[in-house]
Structure formats: structure tokens, C-alpha cells
Amino acid sequence: MGTCSEYIKNTFPTIDEDLKQYVEGVLSNGADEFEDSEEVYEAIGEVLQEISNDKSEDDIRNICNDLLCMMKPDKKASNNGAMKVLNAPVHLGSMVDNLEATIDDVKSIWLIQRDETLKVDAKKLEKAEAKLQEKQDKRTKEVKTVTAPKLQTASASQVTSKKDSKLEAKGTNRTQDIRIENFDVAYGERVLLQGADICLAFGRRYGLVGRNGLGKSTLLRMISGAQLRIPSHISILHVEQEVIGDDTIAINSVLECDTVREELLKKEREISSAINNGSTDPQLNSELTEVYTQLQNIEADKAPAKASIILNGLGFTTEMQQNATKTFSGGWRMRLALARALFSRPDLLLLDEPTNMLDIKAIIWLENYLQNWPTTLLVVSHDRNFLDTVPTDILHLHSQRIDPYRGNYEQFEKTKNERLKNQQREYEAQMMQRQHVQEFIDRFRYNANRAALVQSKIKMLEKLPELKPIIKDTEVVIKLPDTEPLSPPILQLDEVMFRYNSERVIFSNVNIGATMESRICIVGDNGAGKTTLLKIIMGLLSPTGGMRHVHRNLKFGYFSQHHVDQLNMNVNSVELLQLEYPGKPVEEYRRQLGSFGISGDLALQVVSSLSGGQKSRVAFAAMCMGRPNFLVLDEPTNHLDIETIEALGKAIQKYTGGVILVSHDERLIRMVCNELWVCGNGSVRSIEGGFDAYRTIVEQELEAANQAK
Structure with a gap:
């Protein structure tokens, strides 16, 4: 019975112990009496069916068959009844005449007596069913309360005019302008947009702005996913997911986006191969000439140079452009996805926070590149300088509607x-x-x-028309923890050098220091060692050479680039703080979240259902609950809206501890930093003139690179 017991436990891992003992008791008592799997099914099949919701009746019958084989290994079990081989032919007529004498033989052929001990005890079965129902109800309740928000999906409804519908049906609609009128967007039961309108004129660049969680990213997905209808002849490209890593080299991954060019080149190879193999078809030469003409018309020979310029602008060196996509990290694959979009030039390009993955040099290049974008652009961004530079129009999402404005963000x-x-x-x-x-x-x-x-x-x-009072957006306020002053020296790196294993030196001869009044920003190209420097400052990495000195009472608060991704997504914000800092009253957790704009019902939503910016605020709240006196912030503005970035800047200004910041947000850097460290070329140096001096250096480098090409 040991084997049967293990089999039952493995097959039904959630079986109640009492019920398991009951099933085992029925099997052990009737082990000698079971003739076939049908009898086993009649004895315990109904109970096993109640235990499992995902198994059919046939599955349960097969399980009963397996159990019979375990109890009687030498017996051939079958769902069709017991099989008995007779020693000689049987004459049924004579058996009936001598029924009294041959009753046992008759039994052996078609009569099977049931052992009363094998019947299911009605009371035990009722008790088992009650326990199963109680467990099922509890499981259903838990699923509803914990995972329901995850199951929410965005939905859209739209009213289209009869005129547009007729034009679309006839295939005569050739307008390049996009009008999406009278549409609603909801996320679960929450209405994000109601009766909204969008008009995108061809060739203009639109910046979509609004507070975190109002549905900007959801709106882009609705458009790209065709849940909001636009003319079918307009091509759309939404840069949202990174390129899949495979053996394709980076520059070829970009060139493949031009499907017309790829098809012509493929056709050219096929025709050339046929001619080289001795084909005498006169039609081939004329077809090859036509292919060459089409390739010349689309300037196919210039495509590799254009792709290389785009990749170089986004930070890909000549060597990197020849590497397989699978060798790049997620951030670089996102850059590759952006490069593919810029190269393919769709009729409508949708960008969601394109500057999040870029360093300052790449952002400046992208700003300059998009100012000459030939088709329609719709971009969600919280980079104030980017919104002042790129868009020709602003779409303001608020109060479940979208208001259009001419000009950049400042206007x-x-x-x-x-x-x-x-x-x-x-x-x-x-x-x-x-x-x-x-x-x-x-x-x-x-x-x-x-x-x-x-x-x-x-x-x-x-x-008189009924005017409604003006409802202004509530001001975002962030409150960082108070700190006690520390006597200097606070933090110092002397002659520090660092390398990973035997690889090249990341930086050497680093001599820098910080105080409780420091507001330092670290800038430099991606891969220059900014995050590595932060980890050495906090003691998470040990320098290969040199010394690190810190005050014994210095307590770091670290916000990493991936802090948001590392949050527990299956609990709400209050529970998240409870798990990380147990033992405090609920009011304190809610007060802490409220100081970062996560209040009311928002604090009770499952973290996975929050927007990117709201998750960032939760991460800030968790970091600051440990009351650090020195903040190390690595790209803290990713996903934050403009108002929250402004509030973060004001909070840092009032903060009484030290701050070291890695950021590409020009406005935040200008707002808070009084010292700039440039990381690159194997060194870390402090420069005079602040961000203006650094931007001038970057622009000169970009200009020199363009002239070289």
C-alpha cells in the first residue's frame, strides 16, 4: 500500500489527510476482492473526482486502473472488466441443468458478488465533501482579493462617422491625417478617457503629457493594437519592447526593417543565381534591369550608411554594430528597437519614454534627429528639455479628456x-x-x-450657461527624511582603481569626496562606469586599488535603475512596507506612502496594477523608510511625471543629507546639482562650469563625429 499512498499524494497534492486515509483504507480492505478497475472506480472514483477540478472522468478511471496494477502487479487490469482464461470449453446448457452443483463455475464467468466493506461510507463522504467545499471557497476568495487586479485589461470603444466608414470600405481614403473621435478607454472598471478626441496632422510632432496613471501608455497601446481605429493604409510602429536577441548582427537587424529593399535584394540574388547557372530565359535580363532600377529609385545603396548613422547616434560603436543582437543587454536592445523605428520611418511613430534608456549624448542626438522627422510623431515623455525641443504640439491628458495645444511644453x-x-x-x-x-x-x-x-x-x-469651478491638479509633494548632522570627513575616495576580473580598467586614479551638503551629479556615456562608481562609493564593490573612507554613521539610501522591477508585485503598497519594515503601526506605513503621493485606495492596490511612475514612488517610500542620511540615486526620474520630478527636485533641495545622483534629466540636474563628475575614458573628474560646460563638450563631440562622416 506504500506505493499506492505515494501515487495518490503525488497525483492529488491538495488532498486532505483524513480523506487520504479514507481512500487508503478502502483500497487496503478490498485489495484481494477487486477484480477490475471498474470496481476500484465504483469504490473511490466519486471521492477522487471531488478532490480534483482539473481531471475528467476518464482521467479518474485511468488513475483507478493504475492503482489496481499497483495492488495486483501480476493481474492485467482493464477498464472492460476482469479477464479469465478457461481451461476448456463451457457448455452453458448443462451448467444450467446442474446449477446447484456448478454455482461456483457460473459465478466465475458472469456473477461477481460485491463486498459490503467496499461501499463508501455516506457520513464519511459527506464530511469529506464539506471539507473540500470549504477549501474551494477559501481558495476562490483568496484569488479574488489578491490577483483580481492583475486580470484587468484595457478596453476601448469608439464611434466612427458614416463618411469615414464608407471611405474605408471603398478603399478610397488616402488622407495622411489621423482623426480618432469620440472614444472611451477604460482599465478594468476605471474609466481613463471618456468622449475624447485626437487629431494628428501629418508631419507634426505631438508630445502626450499628463500625470502618472492617467493612461498615456495605455492610449499608445490602444492605437498600435488597432483597438482604436485609424485608416488602414497608415503604417504604425510602437517602440515598446526590446529586440529579440539572436545571431543577427545589429546593423542587419536595422536594415531588415526596410522590407521593400529586402525583397528587391532577395529577387536580385535569385535572378543573378539563375543567370550564373546558365539559364537562357531572355525574360530574366529584363527583370534584373527592373530590379536594379527600383533599387536605385529607393537609394538602396545608401541604406547601410543611414542605418550606421542612426546606430552611432544612439551609442553603438562601429564594432558594436557588427555584434549579434543576443550579445546586448536589455537596455541596448531597446536602443536597437528605437534605431529600427527611426530607420523604417512609419506614417505614425509612437514612442513611450524614449529617453529612459539613453545617456545625455544620445538624448541630444535624438532631439536633433527628431526635429527633422518627416512623418507624424506621438511621444510620451517626462523629460522637460526633450518636450521643449522636439514637439510642435502638446496633447494634455487630464480629467478623462485630451486638450490640444500648439507649441512646445514651455508654450x-x-x-x-x-x-x-x-x-x-x-x-x-x-x-x-x-x-x-x-x-x-x-x-x-x-x-x-x-x-x-x-x-x-x-x-x-x-x-445662463452653467460654468463649473476650475479643478486644479493637486500639487505633488515629496518629503525626504530629516537627518542629523555628521562631522567631516564624510566620504572620500583616494587613488581608487577598478577592473572586473582581468578585463580592461574601468577607471583609475580617482580622487573625489563628498559632504553632507553635496549635490553631485555623475554624467557620462552608457558603459563608462557610472553605476560601478556608485557601488564602490556605497561599499557594494571593493576597489581593485586605492582606498575608500566613509564616516562610521553614514547610512546610504540607494535607488537603483532596476529598483522598480525588484518590487514585490503580488502585494499592495502597505503590505510591501510591512514586509520590509515589520512591527510598525499601519498608520505609519500609510503616512510614509502618502508623503510620496501614494494615498487612499491607491495604497491598497496590488503593486502590479500601478503605473510605472506610481511604482517608482512606492520604491522611494520604501527606500526612505530606513531613514538614510546620504542618498545615492541611479536614474531616479525614469517613469516619473514632470510634476513629480519637480517635487523630487524641491525635496532634494530641502534635504539635510548628502546626495549623489546619476541622471539624464537636464532640468533636474540644473535644479539640484552644485557639482558635476564626468565618468569616461578610464577616469572620473570634476568639471568647472556645471552642466552647461558638459553639454557644450557633448555637442562639440557630436559635431566632430558628423563632420568625420
Whole structure:
């Protein structure tokens, strides 16, 4: 029975112990009496069926067959009943005549008696079913409360005009402008957009802005996934996922995007091969000439140079362009996806936070490149400088609608603030008028001589358009923990050198220091060693040479690039803090989350259902709950909206501890940093002139590279 017991446990891992003992008891008591698997099924099949929701009746019958084989290895089990080989032919007529004498033989052929001990005890079965039902209800409840938010998906509905539908049906719609009118977008039960309109004029560049969690990224997915309908002849490319790593080299991965060129080159190879193999078909020469003409028309020979320029601008050296895509990290594959999009030039290009994966040099190159973008561009970005440089128009997502503005982000802010002031003045003026008229009505309501005038005033009030009060977005406030002052020296690196194993030296002769008043920004190309330097500063890596000195009471708070990805996605924000810092009252966890803008029901949502920016705020809250007195922030602005980045800058200004920052957000760097460390060419050096001096150096390098080409 030991084998049967293990088999039952493995097959039904969730079986209750009482129920398991009951099944084993039935099997052990009737082991000698079971003639076939059908009898085993009748004895325990119903109980086993109740245990498992994912197994069919045939599966349970097969399991019963296996159990019979284990109990009687020498017996051939079958679902069709027991098989008995007779020693000689049987004459049924004579057996009936001598029924009393041959009753045992008759039994052996077609009569099988049931052993009463094998019947399922009704009370035990009822008890087992009750336990199973209780477990099932508990499991269902847990699934509803914990994983339901994960199952939410975005949905969209749209009303299209009959005119557009007819044009689309006829295939005569050739407009390059895109109009998406009267559409709704929801995420689960939450409405993100209602009755919204978007008009994208061909050749213009649109920046989509709005607070975290309002649905900007969801809207891009709705457009690219065809859940919001646009003319079918317009090609769309959404840069959202990294390129799959394989043996394709980087530059070929970009060139493959031009499908027309690839098809022509393939056809040219096929025709040339046929001619070289001795084909005498006169048609081949004319076809080859036609292919060459088409290749010349699309300037196919210039494609590799264009692809190389794009890759170089995004940070790929000549050597890297010849490497297989599988050799690159996720960040570099995202750059490769961006390069493919820029090379293929779709009618509508959708970019979601394109600067997140780029260093400052690549961002400056991308800003310059996109200013000459020939088709329509829709970009979600929280980089204030990028939004001031690239877009010709701004789309502001708020209050479940989208408002269009002409100009870049700076002009948008001025226009929006002026519009809000005018709306507020108009609202206040109407309120004063209403109050004045209402006072007149109340004063002369019962005066017979003025009854007609009162009635006209009442009608005038009814005809006034109902203006709603202006609802301003709540100001984002971030509060970093207070710290106690420490006496210097605080942090010092002397003659530090570092290399990974026997590889090239990342940097050497590093002599830098920081105080509690430091606001240091580390800049440099990707791969120059910025993150490595941060880890040496915090003691996570030991320098290969030189010395690191830190104050014994220095407590680092580290926000890494991948901090958000490392959060526990299966709990809510309050539970996340409880797991990391146990033993505190719930109010303290909620207060901490509230200081980073995660309050109310938002704090009780499963982390996986939050937007990227909201997850970043949760990560900040978790980091600061340990009350660090020196912050080390590696790309902290990724996924944060403009208002939150502004709030983070103000919080750092008020913070009484030291700060070392790695960032590509120019506005944040200018806002908080008083010292700039440049990482590159195997060294780390502090430069005079701050960010302006560094930007000048980068622009000169880009200009020199362009002239060299």
C-alpha cells in the first residue's frame, strides 16, 4: 500500500489527510476482492473526482486502473472488466441443468458478488465533501482579493462617422491625417478617457503629457493594437519592447526593417543565381534591369550608411554594430528597437519614454534627429528639455479628456495657465452676477409691482450657461527624511582603481569626496562606469586599488535603475512596507506612502496594477523608510511625471543629507546639482562650469563625429 499512498499524494497534492486515509483504507480492505478497475472506480472514483477540478472522468478511471496494477502487479487490469482464461470449453446448457452443483463455475464467468466493506461510507463522504467545499471557497476568495487586479485589461470603444466608414470600405481614403473621435478607454472598471478626441496632422510632432496613471501608455497601446481605429493604409510602429536577441548582427537587424529593399535584394540574388547557372530565359535580363532600377529609385545603396548613422547616434560603436543582437543587454536592445523605428520611418511613430534608456549624448542626438522627422510623431515623455525641443504640439491628458495645444511644453504651460486664469475669472464673474440677480429676486419676489421683472430675472438665470469651478491638479509633494548632522570627513575616495576580473580598467586614479551638503551629479556615456562608481562609493564593490573612507554613521539610501522591477508585485503598497519594515503601526506605513503621493485606495492596490511612475514612488517610500542620511540615486526620474520630478527636485533641495545622483534629466540636474563628475575614458573628474560646460563638450563631440562622416 506504500506505493499506492505515494501515487495518490503525488497525483492529488491538495488532498486532505483524513480523506487520504479514507481512500487508503478502502483500497487496503478490498485489495484481494477487486477484480477490475471498474470496481476500484465504483469504490473511490466519486471521492477522487471531488478532490480534483482539473481531471475528467476518464482521467479518474485511468488513475483507478493504475492503482489496481499497483495492488495486483501480476493481474492485467482493464477498464472492460476482469479477464479469465478457461481451461476448456463451457457448455452453458448443462451448467444450467446442474446449477446447484456448478454455482461456483457460473459465478466465475458472469456473477461477481460485491463486498459490503467496499461501499463508501455516506457520513464519511459527506464530511469529506464539506471539507473540500470549504477549501474551494477559501481558495476562490483568496484569488479574488489578491490577483483580481492583475486580470484587468484595457478596453476601448469608439464611434466612427458614416463618411469615414464608407471611405474605408471603398478603399478610397488616402488622407495622411489621423482623426480618432469620440472614444472611451477604460482599465478594468476605471474609466481613463471618456468622449475624447485626437487629431494628428501629418508631419507634426505631438508630445502626450499628463500625470502618472492617467493612461498615456495605455492610449499608445490602444492605437498600435488597432483597438482604436485609424485608416488602414497608415503604417504604425510602437517602440515598446526590446529586440529579440539572436545571431543577427545589429546593423542587419536595422536594415531588415526596410522590407521593400529586402525583397528587391532577395529577387536580385535569385535572378543573378539563375543567370550564373546558365539559364537562357531572355525574360530574366529584363527583370534584373527592373530590379536594379527600383533599387536605385529607393537609394538602396545608401541604406547601410543611414542605418550606421542612426546606430552611432544612439551609442553603438562601429564594432558594436557588427555584434549579434543576443550579445546586448536589455537596455541596448531597446536602443536597437528605437534605431529600427527611426530607420523604417512609419506614417505614425509612437514612442513611450524614449529617453529612459539613453545617456545625455544620445538624448541630444535624438532631439536633433527628431526635429527633422518627416512623418507624424506621438511621444510620451517626462523629460522637460526633450518636450521643449522636439514637439510642435502638446496633447494634455487630464480629467478623462485630451486638450490640444500648439507649441512646445514651455508654450503649453503658459497657454494652459492663462486659460485656467481666464476660466476662473469667467466663473467668478458669473457667480457674482448670479448672486446679484438672486438677491434682486429674493428682495422683490413678493412685490406685485415688480412681478414681471422678477420673472424675467428668473428666466435669465435659467438661460445662463452653467460654468463649473476650475479643478486644479493637486500639487505633488515629496518629503525626504530629516537627518542629523555628521562631522567631516564624510566620504572620500583616494587613488581608487577598478577592473572586473582581468578585463580592461574601468577607471583609475580617482580622487573625489563628498559632504553632507553635496549635490553631485555623475554624467557620462552608457558603459563608462557610472553605476560601478556608485557601488564602490556605497561599499557594494571593493576597489581593485586605492582606498575608500566613509564616516562610521553614514547610512546610504540607494535607488537603483532596476529598483522598480525588484518590487514585490503580488502585494499592495502597505503590505510591501510591512514586509520590509515589520512591527510598525499601519498608520505609519500609510503616512510614509502618502508623503510620496501614494494615498487612499491607491495604497491598497496590488503593486502590479500601478503605473510605472506610481511604482517608482512606492520604491522611494520604501527606500526612505530606513531613514538614510546620504542618498545615492541611479536614474531616479525614469517613469516619473514632470510634476513629480519637480517635487523630487524641491525635496532634494530641502534635504539635510548628502546626495549623489546619476541622471539624464537636464532640468533636474540644473535644479539640484552644485557639482558635476564626468565618468569616461578610464577616469572620473570634476568639471568647472556645471552642466552647461558638459553639454557644450557633448555637442562639440557630436559635431566632430558628423563632420568625420
